Amino acid sequence: MFRCSVVFCGRGAAKRFASSFSSESALPPNLLLPTNLVDPARLRRGPPPSDSPLPLLSRCDAVVPAHLRPLQTWVETLERPDAEPLGLTELHPDVFAVHPRLDILHQVETWQRNFKRVSHAHTKVRGEVRGGGKKPWNQKGSGRARHGSIRSPLWRGGGVANGPRGPTSYYYMLPMKVRVQGLKVALSSKMAQDYLYVVDSLDLPSPDPQYLLDLIKHKHWGESVLIVDVGDEFSENILQATANLKTVNIIPAVGLNVHSMLKHEALVLTLNTVRFLEEKLLWHDERFTSLYPFALPYSDLP
């Protein structure tokens, strides 16, 4: 309990210490804070109550199991920084409230890092090093140690005995269902930790990156934000605003992956993205195993 209270007011204590130490009120730029600090400003927004007057903007398309209730979240807008939420939306529990499988998250994250890796480290073996075919001196009589070639691993300039051999590929594929479950677990974790936000559409009033940063600061979304939208076309304003920002990034919905979700603190989805993700991820729960690759046509692919 004592440790939690220290963590809770750590940021406030640092701020007070810094302000007494120098005349600036800002934190020093090289201050490293622990990542599990709780920001009290984020706790003020709670989940929507069941009797909220705001309209339900969209329901779940897929069938929700009888023993589960759909989750509800606020739908916000990016037009004005101090706008109230526009309404509520329902989220499917089988995508946004699955059991938190940290082992699957770890598996998918390590797979994402390693399956593209090709290490080009290569050393020459004693047979590949130039020279060394002739016995340097006679076996007996010279008084020196016996050797068969001047390029054995014992010699300076000789080959490496057990070194890295050639380009090695670390490619492997996790089963499709494991990767899909990893996405669902990541989305559920973001939802459970209050880092998931739903926005009606990505229309910014200006292409100014500072506006976006101020909006995120005002709404206390987090340090880094990943914005996800469906479709090929994005509005010019949001593209220009996020182009030169390092902590705010925008990706299409087909590019959603566990590594990006873990790298960014907050995740912002549009309503269309939520429906798209639910449709695609829930199909894997009720599909047959593939007769032929799913890239070829089936009659009812999502």
Add this chain to the structure above:
Amino acid sequence: MAACLNLALRGAFLSQGRNVPAVWIRFVCNHPPENMKTVISESTEEYKFVERLIPPSRVPTPPKHAGPAPSGWTPPADTPPPLPYMIRRSRMHNIPVYTDLTHGSRKTTLVRKVEGDIWALENDVKQYLKEVVGKELPTQVNEVTMTLKVKGHFD
């Protein structure tokens, strides 16, 4: 015009009493009349025969059964019973209880897809199997994967 010429030749041959070579008859029959033009047309109405052969990718919902089906399959209840745990059906709408045989003689029964209070399920299963078998069976609860293993084969 060439067809008329060939017909005249054939007629000339027949009048002379010779057998017309079969080749010539075939040549005459297969030659198309020159005043017809071949038109290539595409039609997409026949594609429906291909479309109905493409298989579905989703498992269909089973037809409504009042009570158990002839194979012994029971449909899930419309309202789940008010228990602290829930066991979902598999994607083929079956009960997710699987038997396993390792090392030639080690029998285990695995209950997958558990949601909710898994320890309550473990207590209920132990109690029920004690009445069925007569002794306490060792069970293993895996909270990470939400599965329950019981020693012995129980279908």
